[in-house]
Amino acid sequence: MGISIEGIKPGQPPQNGRHERMHLTLKKEATRPAGANILQQQAKFHAFQSEFNSGRPHEALQMKCPAEVYTASTKPYRGISEPQYPFHDKTVVVTNCGRLCLYRKKST
Template sequence: MPVYSDPSHPEQNGRHERMHRDLKAACAKPSAYDLRVQQRRLNCFVKEYNHVRPHEALEMQTPASVHEFSTRPFPERISNFDYDSELKVLKVSRNGSVRWGSYNWVYVSASLQGKYIGALEMGNGIWRVFYRNVFLGYFNENELRTKEQSVRLETNLV
């Protein structure tokens, strides 16, 4: 599931930012002379982080000791998704946006390039946007007409 945090607000995703801080301290300050040595540093960090160092969030256990492998098979090819007939289906372009009408663009996500999303009208020009069964956000088509640029999805209506 996506994590909704605002751009340039690392305090909203503290656990992830803490891992990046530890990674940077162990491997990037200073960086190694060549890629082979840098890869060895990264491999050592991963081994220590997952197998040696206990984590407070895991009740002082290591991630490797509590990890359980999934029993679900991993498909080689992800099957197509059929959206409900009341959703407007749109293809995300290479810039991560969908064309709305003739001249307007709504930015969705660069990670969805080439994928299809569904938009469900809620009324008064407000649309809910989904990728498969995952809710991505809202946009107001009335704002599109007043702006000369692309609009981003919002996660709340306020």
């Protein structure tokens, strides 16, 4: 896919300022106070996403909203290819509750 991983130190605005700022704003506006349950919390995230992208001008975009300047990629999305691992690596399944399963057996 032509994507390379570039590591930066977490919480370092000088290295990734826009992204760090978005997360700060997300945390401040969508998690304080937290939703009473997962459905309410997801609704808060959706409301933030809508406001952030369509209702809030961004200084870096000359006071336009991201939805106003977004253009879709001309490159078609072909899905994610199956990763290839070295023969000596083992793959595990992580369930929704965080349990690891190796060879279809639960690990404790």
